[in-house]
Amino acid sequence: MTPFDSSSPAFDRTPIDGARVQHSIALLDHLVAHGPTTRSELASATGLGRSAITGIAARLIDAGVLVEQADASGDGRAVPLALSAADHxxxxxxxxxxxxxxxxxxxxxxxxxxxxxxxxxxxxxxxxxxxxxxxxxxxxxxxxxxxxxxxxxxxxxxxxxxxxxxxxxxxxxxxxxxxxxxxxxxxxxxxxxxxxxxxxxxxxxxxGQAAALAECEARGEADLFSLDGDGGIDSAVVDDGVARAGAHGLAASLAHLPIEPNGPRCACGQRGCLANLASARHVLEHAGLGDLDAQAGRTRALDELVRRIDAGDDRARWAWLDAAHAIGRALQVVVPVLDPPVIVVGGYWGDLLDEIDTSFRSNRPTIASGALTRVPRIEQAVAGPDxxxxxxxxxxxxxxxxxxxxxxx
Incomplete structure (x- = not known):
């Protein structure tokens, strides 16, 4: 599949050739994260040799990307390198x-x-x-x-x-x-x-793709499938640290996956789309909280929904159980194709994860005599609301x- 940012960078405008691209990225990434750093410190931090750092730094200085700062030692031994665009x-x-x-x-x-x-x-x-x-x-x-x-x-x-x-x-x-x-x-x-x-x-x-990448960084994982239902239905697959977009930018999208053949007509023209069965707007309306959503905002309405579910309110509980059933069915369709090691669930869906997990596992095949029945893991997101x-x-x-x-x- 095509990576999300399909306009892959080319270095035809820089003096860095292909063999040195990854070295340049490592050097610049450290400077972005840590600020001015000497060549010796860069060599230690990146694992690159001093000669490699010296050569790349010279090219980046010539290109106006790096500047040399005043030598703190005063004897020329430790000249920090800094980004010329550090104030950007x-x-x-x-x-x-x-x-x-x-x-x-x-x-x-x-x-x-x-x-x-x-x-x-x-x-x-x-x-x-x-x-x-x-x-x-x-x-x-x-x-x-x-x-x-x-x-x-x-x-x-x-x-x-x-x-x-x-x-x-x-x-x-x-x-x-x-x-x-x-x-x-x-x-x-x-x-x-x-x-x-x-x-x-x-x-x-x-x-969905941006949140999935943040989740990978927060977890230290390079592969996952993520979904969130606070707004529409945002989902994404990250493979080897890259959010995949597919040929048309629609890869791993759950919102318009038609999972109920005779379900309600969706704005996209299909019937039974997950968006019409499990979106926040749909669940809030069926729980009797549509007016609160419109008047007080999505955050307050979802907080009230979760509160009512926890309190055993029948209308809220059944609205959510119907949605969780649909989410589980969607995962049953998508997961065997993508085979992710972990499914990460964000937003209020993550607060109500048990029902999604139950629905998902209720119709899973037995693989390898049951050895793989717990694959993938399904967990609550940890990267936070931002x-x-x-x-x-x-x-x-x-x-x-x-x-x-x-x-x-």
């Missing part, structure tokens, strides 16, 4: 389940500022694109006032991302049809064009260090 920042905007969010972070991913606007305010739902444009404008203005050029601008959206130029597909907030979110933001936020005029490209990233933001920043960081010219100050 990552701007990440996200259509989260409950709010439009935009953040400003250092190249290392450390968050410096956050701006958020909830979708439900005073009992009224605001237009998601307008709110996203508002918080993104504030984030870009914050970076400008602080004198920090934008090294990367990423927009995270629920659903999938497909096409060239990239569009959002199957988003709960933006609709099932392809939606040119970046095009709309360019119209509403002048700062987007300013960033792109500086040689950057705004990117659209699926929340996993999509964390993963998107990591993707941005990886793109930058893989194409050093983007880090030239």
């Amino acid at each position: 920042v990552l701007v990440t905007a996200w259509l989260a389940p409950h709010a439009a969010i935009a953040t400003v972070a250092a190249l290392s991913g450390e968050e410096a500022a956050r701006f958020a606007d909830p979708f439900a305010r005073d009992g009224e739902a605001a237009a998601p694109v307008d709110l996203l444009a508002t918080v993104l404008t504030r984030a870009l203005a914050h970076a400008g006032r602080a004198g920090h050029p934008v090294a990367d601008l990423t927009v995270v959206v629920d659903g999938q991302v497909a096409g060239r130029p990239a569009v959002a597909v199957g988003s709960e907030r933006l609709g099932a049809e392809p939606f040119d979110l970046l095009g709309e933001l360019r119209k509403l936020v002048p700062g987007v064009a300013e960033v792109e005029r500086g040689g950057r490209t705004a990117r659209l990233v699926p929340a 996993a999509a933001l964390v993963g998107a920043r990591r993707l941005a960081r990886d793109r930058l260090i893989a194409d050093p010219v983007l880090l030239a100050g």
Whole structure:
């Protein structure tokens, strides 16, 4: 399958040839994470030889990617190397389940500022694109006032991302049809064009894939299948540390997997899609919490749903059990194809994992005389509610260090 970021970096704009690409990435990754470092320290930290560090550093200095700082020892023995773009920042905007969010972070991913606007305010739902444009404008203005050029601008959206130029597909907030979110933001936020005029490209990233990458990093695992139902239904497969997109950007998507042949008609045209059986909106409506979702917001509505389920409320409990049954059936279809070592469940689904696990295992085949009946593991996500933001920043960081010219100050 095609990796998510299919525009794989090429070094035709840099003096680093193919044999030294991985060495360059290791060096730059350390500098992004740890700041100015001497050549000797880089050799120790990366495991590369001193001569390799010296050669790569010389090429990156010539390209304007690295600079030499003042020698702290005063005798020329320890000259720290630093990124010439060390003051640049990552701007990440996200259509989260409950709010439009935009953040400003250092190249290392450390968050410096956050701006958020909830979708439900005073009992009224605001237009998601307008709110996203508002918080993104504030984030870009914050970076400008602080004198920090934008090294990367990423927009995270629920659903999938497909096409060239990239569009959002199957988003709960933006609709099932392809939606040119970046095009709309360019119209509403002048700062987007300013960033792109500086040689950057705004990117659209699926929340499920970004969160899955953050989960891999948090767990120290390179392979997993993840799913989350707080917004629409976000899912992704990570194989050897790479979120796979497939030929059209739709790989590992569960939302429009038709698992009930005579189920309700979906906006996509199919019948029995998981999105129509187990999305947060569907479950909340069937639990009698649709009005709370619209008026008070998704976070409060899901908290109340979980509270009622724990309290034994019949309507909430049956709404959830029906959804969990559908989720388990979807996993029964997908897991034998992907064969992941672990299924990671995030959001409120993770808080109610037992019912999903029971449904999933109720119709599993016996393999190798029962030796493989517990494969894969199914576990609650550990990366936290900001996993999509964390993963998107990591993707941005990886793109930058893989194409050093983007880090030239």
